Amino acid sequence: MRRVDSDMEREPRSVTGVLPDDRDVLTVDRMGIAVRDLSLVTDVSLRLRPGERVGLIGESGSGKSLTALALMGLLPEGLRATGSIRLAGVDRDLIGASEREMSRMRGRQIAMVFQEPMTALNPLMRVGNQVAEAMLLHSTRPDKASAQRAAVELLDRVRLPDPANAVKAYPHQLSGGQRQRVMLAIALANDPELLICDEPTTALDVTVQAQMLELILAGVEERGSALLFITHDLAVVATVCQRLLVMYGGRIVEAGPVHEVFTRPRHPYTRGLLDASDLEATDPRGRLHTIAGTVPAAGRFPVGCVFRNRCPREPEEAKVMPGWTGDETRGFACWNPVPYDD
Amino acid sequence: MTDAMTKPAASPGPQSADAPLIQVRDLHRVYTRSRTSLLKPPGQVHALRGVSFDIRKGERFGIVGESGSGKSTLLRLLCGLDTATSGSIRFGGQEIVGKSERQLKFLRKELQLVFQDPMSALDPRMRVRDIVREPLLGQRHPDPVGRVKELLTAVGLPPDAGDRFPHQFSGGQRQRISIARALAPQPSVLIADEPVSALDVSVRAQILNVLADLVDEFALTLVFVSHDLSVVRHVCDTIAVMHNGQLVEVGPTEKVHNASAHPYTRRLVAAIPTIRRALAGVGAADLARGMVDAGHDPTDTDRDEVA
Numbered sequence: 019m020r021r022v023d024s025d026m027e028r029e030p031r032s033v034t035g036v037l038p039d040d041r042d043v044l045t046v047d048r049m050g051i052a053v054r055d056l057s058l059v060t061d062v063s064l065r066l067r068p069g070e071r072v073g074l075i076g077e078s079g080s081g082k083s084l085t086a087l088a089l090m091g092l093l094p095e096g097l098r099a100t101g102s103i104r105l106a107g108v109d110r111d112l113i114g115a116s117e118r119e120m121s122r123m124r125g126r127q128i129a130m131v132f133q134e135p136m137t138a139l140n141p142l143m144r145v146g147n148q149v150a151e152a153m154l155l156h157s158t159r160p161d162k163a164s165a166q167r168a169a170v171e172l173l174d175r176v177r178l179p180d181p182a183n184a185v186k187a188y189p190h191q192l193s194g195g196q197r198q199r200v201m202l203a204i205a206l207a208n209d210p211e212l213l214i215c216d217e218p219t220t221a222l223d224v225t226v227q228a229q230m231l232e233l234i235l236a237g238v239e240e241r242g243s244a245l246l247f248i249t250h251d252l253a254v255v256a257t258v259c260q261r262l263l264v265m266y267g268g269r270i271v272e273a274g275p276v277h278e279v280f281t282r283p284r285h286p287y288t289r290g291l292l293d294a295s296d297l298e299a300t301d302p303r304g305r306l307h308t309i310a311g312t313v314p315a316a317g318r319f320p321v322g323c324v325f326r327n328r329c330p331r332e333p334e335e336a337k338v339m340p341g342w343t344g345d346e347t348r349g350f351a352c353w354n355p356v357p358y359d360d
Numbered sequence: 361m362t363d364a365m366t367k368p369a370a371s372p373g374p375q376s377a378d379a380p381l382i383q384v385r386d387l388h389r390v391y392t393r394s395r396t397s398l399l400k401p402p403g404q405v406h407a408l409r410g411v412s413f414d415i416r417k418g419e420r421f422g423i424v425g426e427s428g429s430g431k432s433t434l435l436r437l438l439c440g441l442d443t444a445t446s447g448s449i450r451f452g453g454q455e456i457v458g459k460s461e462r463q464l465k466f467l468r469k470e471l472q473l474v475f476q477d478p479m480s481a482l483d484p485r486m487r488v489r490d491i492v493r494e495p496l497l498g499q500r501h502p503d504p505v506g507r508v509k510e511l512l513t514a515v516g517l518p519p520d521a522g523d524r525f526p527h528q529f530s531g532g533q534r535q536r537i538s539i540a541r542a543l544a545p546q547p548s549v550l551i552a553d554e555p556v557s558a559l560d561v562s563v564r565a566q567i568l569n570v571l572a573d574l575v576d577e578f579a580l581t582l583v584f585v586s587h588d589l590s591v592v593r594h595v596c597d598t599i600a601v602m603h604n605g606q607l608v609e610v611g612p613t614e615k616v617h618n619a620s621a622h623p624y625t626r627r628l629v630a631a632i633p634t635i636r637r638a639l640a641g642v643g644a645a646d647l648a649r650g651m652v653d654a655g656h657d658p659t660d661t662d663r664d665e666v667a
Binding site: 077078194223224225226227228229231232234235236250251252253254256257258276277280281290291292294295296297298300304305306307308309312313315 | 426427530531532533560561562563564565566568569572573587588589590591593594627628630631632633634635637638639642643644645647648650651
């Protein structure tokens with residue numbers, strides 16, 4: 019299995035953050051996102067190699083979608099990103115890049131599929147034109163006619179039925195799954211080096227989800243693109259990704275190969291998430307395992323370890339933020355990690 | 361219609377000595393779309409096509425279906441919020457199809473609902489204690505204040521929760537408020553419509569546990585509607601699978617999940633990603649292929665979405 023391969027290719031240890039490497043598609047180093055003096059995302063570092071599929075999981079309020087928006091340069095007004103984001107083939111830092119510079123990369127080197135295709139597509143424009151527009155804006159096709167032909171072919175690749183006629187449809191005439199396929203066709207139109215998917219199948223039925231996941235994987239594999247897949251669904255991330263990052267309270271609390279993190283989680287939050295999402299494992303009374311308490315509102319996370327007010331293993335030291343144990347491909351931030359044979 | 365689809369309708373669930381609490385027979389609901397032409401008659405959407413099943417007292421009855429399968433329509437009919445085109449629904453022996461709001465008053469006490477999105481189900485300008493108390497007003501409850509406190513404790517909310525407004529709570533806590541309100545009139549049947557679909561994983565487990573506790577404590581009959589077969593499997597002892605406005609299969613949970621008779625159910629089961637299967641090497645392509653292997657579904661026709 020491909021997924022397990024990355025277990026073996028361990029990276030050399032780096033103490034804090036990651037240094038850019040010319041083999042990387044994306045290098046994020048100690049990125050933070052803040053609104054005024056309120057910090058929403060802190061110290062996010064990650065590295066993506068070509069063709070690598072990395073999952074970013076976390077519950078609502080964990081900062082995973084903000085991270086994606088920051089990578090795309092789409093943070094809402096008033097939010098500032100700090101740190102560094104480097105993208106292959108772009109000779110400047112994405113943080114601090116102007117809107118003009120960002121729009122040259124967006125949809126070209128880096129593309130995104132959003133959760134809700136109905137709000138991401140233009141309701142007044144035929145879907146074929148929207149796919150063609152992505153190519154015309156970046157001049158990857160010489161003229162309108164060839165862009166239109168390419169659009170039909172792209173829609174065929176994402177298995178939209180009858181693509182020659184589907185290009186003339188407006189978004190409202192398509193079903194939710196079909197709209198999401200159009201979004202994927204737009205995102206893949208210019209063969210991006212990095213595809214970001216933010217909960218792309220959350221709004222879809224489970225049978226449509228299975229088809230959509232297959233299309234996303236086929237799309238990135240054909241192009242050798244890296245994939246950053248954001249979801250709250252652990253089973254989906256296990257199905258799609260090789261490596262994963264677990265976010266909580268705006269921080270990455272655990273990272274590693276999917277197989278290892280899901281079979282031997284070290285952070286109590288990851289352990290709790292896995293137990294809570296397992297609907298087949300119950301206590302003697304037939305009740306599910308839970309994580310005590312609820313996710314605090316943004317900015318209300320405890321000082322020190324962000325998880326300590328819900329943690330079953332909270333030690334005294336947790337009043338101080340725990341450092342990162344491990345290296346950049348496998349590690350966790352916890353004072354009192356779950357032992358290996360828990 | 362094929363044999364496979366009519367069979368579950370003909371033979372209701374496992375028989376018990378007492379009569380079923382809810383008995384649904386050959387239920388149809390046809391919606392008329394808005395006119396698009398002066399000359400042609402408006403189109404029709406057949407949202408329910410001959411649905412029949414029984415729910416026994418104390419049963420945990422799960423209804424599973426994808427969007428457009430007709431599960432929401434069925435739910436609205438069960439609650440008497442919409443009128444069936446034809447067919448019959450008997451609640452404790454009383455017919456509810458075609459009855460006036462006045463005649464359905466007993467149903468409002470006996471049957472209560474928990475909705476998917478608690479933020480839109482709770483009045484943002486009412487304090488929580490008034491929200492939970494409102495159903496008691498019509499009943500002339502002797503001690504509404506005490507009852508509200510009792511309910512809030514039962515769903516695991518702090519005692520001071522009553523003084524606050526819905527927006528001051530998280531999604532999971534709001535769903536607890538919703539459940540407390542539903543239980544206020546002491547219903548015998550609780551209908552939960554996708555109660556955990558909008559919640560995070562860690563909160564989902566909490567709410568499912570609260571529901572299970574309350575169903576046990578108050579000996580409720582639970583009708584649990586969801587698109588998520590794995591959640592329904594955990595909660596319910598009987599599963600009904602809906603597809604294209606028909607019940608394709610009704611039966612005991614483990615039988616429907618593990619040894620399904622119907623290709624649509626098998627496809628549904630095959631499409632669900634699970635951590636266990638993924639770690640065993642089942643990828644997205646395998647999920648999609650599993651759906652194909654599960655067999656072609658004879659009921660799978662292109663159907664107009666109910667707008």
